[in-house]
Amino acid sequence: MGGKMVSQLESELESPKKSTIIYPESDGKPMADNTKQFRWITVIHGNLSWLFANDEMVFVAGDLLWYPVEGSPKITQAPDVMVIFGVPKGDRGSYKQWEENNIAPQVVFEILSPSNTQKEMSKKLLFYNRYGVEEYYIYDPDKNELSGLLRSEENLEVIESMDNWESPRLGIRFDMSGEELQLYHSNGQIFQSFEQIKEQLQQKDEQLQQKDEQLQQKDEQLQILAAKLQEMGINPDELT
Known part of the structure; x- marks a missing residue:
């Protein structure tokens, strides 16, 4: 083995290898602590996904780790x-902002559970404020309490009243007049759960089946009438 090659190997052994930075795709925490929290997360995520289904440059994610700093x-x-305008839809293990034209999520929702502490939520607020979130909404389904913050110049500022508030980015409306939060699409349609949508589809399917049965009954009646006319020597086609 030549001296040059030996010295190269010794140099490689002596110099530490650059460590590969690992960005975990899970924080080890469950998506939700209870069924109520999970229901609200899925309702908001699902309805926002449908709202922007035809816009390829709006990415809606649930419980996805966001890394703002490389x-x-x-x-x-x-x-x-979280909702990010200006990045394409698609599967991701995490949201690495520097790989997404450095676009921060513009809208963030947090659904509270009894396990959430004030310290934890304060840290989240500082994080979202520091890294560019424009709209931040926090809902406590157990207490039916909703709060929101909107970016004004450099910082997130508290929205004084959330009842009938309309999101500047999403165009959805928040209604706090009832026993629990109601969310409405810009066309006035209420946010619905998968179960409610399934029930509506089943009702429409039953209505279509009923109409098919009614049409079949009318067709059978017409066939019977045509047969009777033919027995009487009358051609039904000549009557039209």
Whole structure:
């Protein structure tokens, strides 16, 4: 083995290898602590996904780790739901902002559960404020309490009243007049759960079946009438 090759190998052994930075795709925490929290997360995520289904440059994610700073895997949050305008739809293991034209999520939702602490929520607020979120909504389904923050210049500022508030980015409306939060699409249609949508589809299917049965009955009646006319020597086609 030549001296040059030996010295090269010694140099490689002596110099530490550059460590590959790992960005975990899970924080080890469950998506939700209870069925109520999970229902709200899925309702908001599902309806926002449908709302922007035809816009290829709006990405809606649920419980996805967001890394705003390259090289800093400890700086991360996983919003219950986040909406990012200006990036394409598609599967991701995490949202690495520097790989997405450095576009931060513009809208974030957090659904509270009894396990959420004030300290935890304060850290989330600081994170979202620091890294560019424009609209931040927090809903406590147990207490039916909704709060929102909107970016004004450099910081997120509290929205004074959330009742009938309309999101500047999403165009959806928040209604707090009832026993629980109601969300409405810009066309006035209420946000619905998968179960409610399934029930409506089943009702429409039953209505279509009833119409088919009614048409079949009318067709049978017409066939009977045509047969009787033919027995009487009358051609039904000549009557039309």
